Amino acid sequence: MGVMVDGESDELIFGDCVLRPAGRELLWRGQPQPLPPKAFELLLHLVRQRDRVVPKAELLDAVWRGADVSDNVLARTVMKVRQALGDTGDEPLLLRTVHRVGYRFQPPGGVSTAAPGDGPAAPEAPSPAAARPRLALLPVHNASGDTTLDWTAWGLPLLAAQALDGDTRLSILATETVQHALSQLPSAKSAKPDEALALQLAELTGAQSVVLASLRRSGERLRLDYHSVGWHELRGSLKATEPGALGGQLADALAAGLFPEAALRNTAQRATPDPLASQAFARAIEVGGQERWEVAARLLRVVLDFNPDDLYARLHHLRALANLNDPEAAHIGLALVADAERAGDQRLTAAAHEGLGRALFNSAADAPAIADARQHLDTALALARPFDDEDWVIRIYLGQAIAAQVERDYERARRFYDLAWRANERAGNQLRRAVILTNHAVLSHHAGDLLVARDLAEQALALCERHGLRANSVDALACLALAEAGLGLFRQATARCETAMARLAELPANEHDSAAWVLLIAAQLAFELRSPGDLAERAFHAAAHLGDGTLRRVLAALAVAWAYRAAQDGDLAGAEVHCQNALAQSQDNGYAESVHLFQRWRLGLWLRLRPAAELLAQKKPWQATWHSLPRWGEDLLLQAAELHAQAAQAQEQGDDLQALALLARTRQMAPLGSTRAHAQLDAAWLQLEAGQPAEAARLLRDIGPWLREHPLGLAVAARLALAQGRREAAAELHQAALEAMRHRAPPFLAALSPFYAAAEDALAPPRAPRLLTLL
Numbered sequence: 001m002g003v004m005v006d007g008e009s010d011e012l013i014f015g016d017c018v019l020r021p022a023g024r025e026l027l028w029r030g031q032p033q034p035l036p037p038k039a040f041e042l043l044l045h046l047v048r049q050r051d052r053v054v055p056k057a058e059l060l061d062a063v064w065r066g067a068d069v070s071d072n073v074l075a076r077t078v079m080k081v082r083q084a085l086g087d088t089g090d091e092p093l094l095l096r097t098v099h100r101v102g103y104r105f106q107p108p109g110g111v112s113t114a115a116p117g118d119g120p121a122a123p124e125a126p127s128p129a130a131a132r133p134r135l136a137l138l139p140v141h142n143a144s145g146d147t148t149l150d151w152t153a154w155g156l157p158l159l160a161a162q163a164l165d166g167d168t169r170l171s172i173l174a175t176e177t178v179q180h181a182l183s184q185l186p187s188a189k190s191a192k193p194d195e196a197l198a199l200q201l202a203e204l205t206g207a208q209s210v211v212l213a214s215l216r217r218s219g220e221r222l223r224l225d226y227h228s229v230g231w232h233e234l235r236g237s238l239k240a241t242e243p244g245a246l247g248g249q250l251a252d253a254l255a256a257g258l259f260p261e262a263a264l265r266n267t268a269q270r271a272t273p274d275p276l277a278s279q280a281f282a283r284a285i286e287v288g289g290q291e292r293w294e295v296a297a298r299l300l301r302v303v304l305d306f307n308p309d310d311l312y313a314r315l316h317h318l319r320a321l322a323n324l325n326d327p328e329a330a331h332i333g334l335a336l337v338a339d340a341e342r343a344g345d346q347r348l349t350a351a352a353h354e355g356l357g358r359a360l361f362n363s364a365a366d367a368p369a370i371a372d373a374r375q376h377l378d379t380a381l382a383l384a385r386p387f388d389d390e391d392w393v394i395r396i397y398l399g400q401a402i403a404a405q406v407e408r409d410y411e412r413a414r415r416f417y418d419l420a421w422r423a424n425e426r427a428g429n430q431l432r433r434a435v436i437l438t439n440h441a442v443l444s445h446h447a448g449d450l451l452v453a454r455d456l457a458e459q460a461l462a463l464c465e466r467h468g469l470r471a472n473s474v475d476a477l478a479c480l481a482l483a484e485a486g487l488g489l490f491r492q493a494t495a496r497c498e499t500a501m502a503r504l505a506e507l508p509a510n511e512h513d514s515a516a517w518v519l520l521i522a523a524q525l526a527f528e529l530r531s532p533g534d535l536a537e538r539a540f541h542a543a544a545h546l547g548d549g550t551l552r553r554v555l556a557a558l559a560v561a562w563a564y565r566a567a568q569d570g571d572l573a574g575a576e577v578h579c580q581n582a583l584a585q586s587q588d589n590g591y592a593e594s595v596h597l598f599q600r601w602r603l604g605l606w607l608r609l610r611p612a613a614e615l616l617a618q619k620k621p622w623q624a625t626w627h628s629l630p631r632w633g634e635d636l637l638l639q640a641a642e643l644h645a646q647a648a649q650a651q652e653q654g655d656d657l658q659a660l661a662l663l664a665r666t667r668q669m670a671p672l673g674s675t676r677a678h679a680q681l682d683a684a685w686l687q688l689e690a691g692q693p694a695e696a697a698r699l700l701r702d703i704g705p706w707l708r709e710h711p712l713g714l715a716v717a718a719r720l721a722l723a724q725g726r727r728e729a730a731a732e733l734h735q736a737a738l739e740a741m742r743h744r745a746p747p748f749l750a751a752l753s754p755f756y757a758a759a760e761d762a763l764a765p766p767r768a769p770r771l772l773t774l775l
Contacts, residue, residue, distance in 0.1 A: 136207035155282025159247025206428030322359035329359035350383035448671025486673035488705030523564035556585035640670035
């Protein structure tokens with residue numbers, strides 16, 4: 001028998017898991033799963049108490065032993081446990097949430113016990129990667145001296161990948177994924193792909209073998225020399241008169257080298273393509289990877305003029321039109337789904353449903369249209385599940401997660417990010433891993449969970465730094481800047497933003513999203529910190545390369561950045577025009593998440609520049625706009641911002657008691673972040689006005705960095721120190737507040753200056769005309 005731990009043997013076995021309390025070890029399908037100490041203790045407690053629901057209070061006491069820990073920390077720890085257990089599907093099977101009560105560990109097959117060596121551990125699932133070799137094809141090096149063959153760089157790998165795509169024995173990285181990965185690697189700028197670059201690509205994407213090839217003239221014919229780097233050693237030379245024929249030959253040669261016992265299974269696309277069609281197809285995929293969708297769509301029409309029945313060309317055409325929000329995409333998608341089903345190609349059918357779902361989602365104007373789009377996306381997901389470690393399936397998971405996130409369906413988004421994470425962990429694609437972490441960080445930020453957002457963004461940034469992912473590192477830095485600003489860590493947030501701006505010049509030309517959001521965050525930080533706009537001006541300069549051809553979501557972010565810029569100059573009318581433009585861009589394209597975010601920022605801009613009475617004089621139209629937003633009832637941040645505006649109006653009307661009551665409701669409703677912090681600062685300011693320094697100190701006890709790094713937080717700290725008789729500290733804090741705002745202090749701060757003099761008979765400071773954080 002094994003060593004007993006609290007009456008149990010060393011091993012607790014449930015589902016695919018083995019829990020070893022003595023060694024503090026968890027195995028899932030035979031593989032050790034890393035769990036932080038608190039997560040392991042939480043899991044062990046739940047397993048031991050598996051016959052009942054464990055209340056949250058009991059878990060907090062058992063695991064954190066009386067420490068002051070929020071429910072968010074508990075929920076985050078439960079999430080880590082579920083990830084380690086592989087229990088992150090739509091309906092978790094092992095660890096159930098009992099709403100408003102706690103959690104229960106209830107595995108379907110129960111829990112069995114065994115000592116080490118008494119029996120086999122849970123069987124390890126076969127690795128999908130081992131069952132299906134994972135290949136990536138680098139662009140072909142054109143060594144023929146004929147520039148008219150430059151299209152073969154991406155054209156031949158594309159034709160080969162297309163021919164191999166229907167072979168279920170293989171997992172082929174999409175050409176778009178290879179393009180994106182290479183755009184992240186500085187070494188990819190060299191003229192000729194080499195083995196060092198192939199190894200970098202393999203490490204980044206999880207490809208087991210990377211194929212390199214060079215094209216040369218051989219008399220009247222063309223010769224393609226190829227070899228692979230990685231697990232499989234493939235090498236050979238191919239010859240043809242027509243370059244397009246070499247793509248099919250390369251597919252045959254790779255399949256024969258990997259599976260010598262059987263031929264290539266997919267023969268649907270074996271005819272030699274027309275040379276002009278091949279060139280147009282290759283060019284379309286190249287510009288599509290740069291998000292130049294209009295050009296891609298025109299080129300794909302050329303391809304379809306030559307061969308209207310080319311299902312792969314139709315799929316790429318559908319995707320281009322979906323990104324352009326072209327109404328023709330829906331008709332093309334429906335026809336493609338039907339033809340792919342008739343062809344019996346499950347992968348292509350799944351991809352067609354995904355493309356159609358994306359097209360319908362982008363153009364959806366009402367709930368039924370969104371439901372129709374989601375039905376196609378769900379069908380794609382069901383068809384894709386047998387291949388869920390493959391790159392194209394992970395992209396479907398991510399597409400579902402992002403669609404749900406845009407709709408503010410955060411629970412659904414989390415489920416799909418978890419599915420993408422689990423599938424990608426088997427695939428080993430570090431680039432996708434960084435994307436999932438960053439997107440999950442953005443999700444957590446919008447949901448008000450800043451600590452989770454910061455943790456995920458830090459993980460994403462570390463991954464990006466380790467692998468040299470330039471564009472993704474900018475996104476991670478932007479997420480960190482947002483989360484840290486919400487936590488009051490403004491020096492860190494500003495440093496993150498400045499680092500991100502410095503990297504904008506290194507980004508590929510199509511990375512508009514990254515540049516636009518860094519610009520927006522810089523503008524927001526400059527406005528929040530009451531600085532004269534130096535940070536924002538440098539961001540505008542760094543993002544100057546953004547042109548008119550950028551996507552609408554990018555243009556919306558730019559419009560809000562311009563609104564902040566106008567607000568810095570006191571131009572409320574200009575700021576309002578820019579905000580309306582951003583909201584129109586977002587609403588027209590169904591970006592509900594951006595609409596909510598921009599509404600909150602618009603409200604903050606208005607309150608900073610106009611009396612609250614002017615806003616609330618238009619209360620009905622504003623409230624009608626807010627309350628009509630999708631999932632308004634779940635947006636606690638926007639509801640808290642509305643309460644803050646009502647508090648400002650009450651204070652302006654001289655009703656401080658009502659203002660304090662509304663501020664208390666604001667603090668209770670708002671998650672951790674700037675809205676709650678501003679409400680605390682305002683409430684503390686009013687208590688100091690009322691001669692209640694002890695109550696003000698109580699309100700400020702957990703606001704931490706806001707009192708040290710935010711200019712108005714410094715002002716409140718100065719006023720509190722003065723009320724407590726700490727004149728030297730008050731003088732230092734007052735000076736720090738003025739310096740933090742770079743001498744652009746609002747009038748009330750200047751009025752406070754005499755009270756830091758040494759005079760014993762200083763009078764009480766005058767009443768502030770408005771709530772502190774709205775100045």
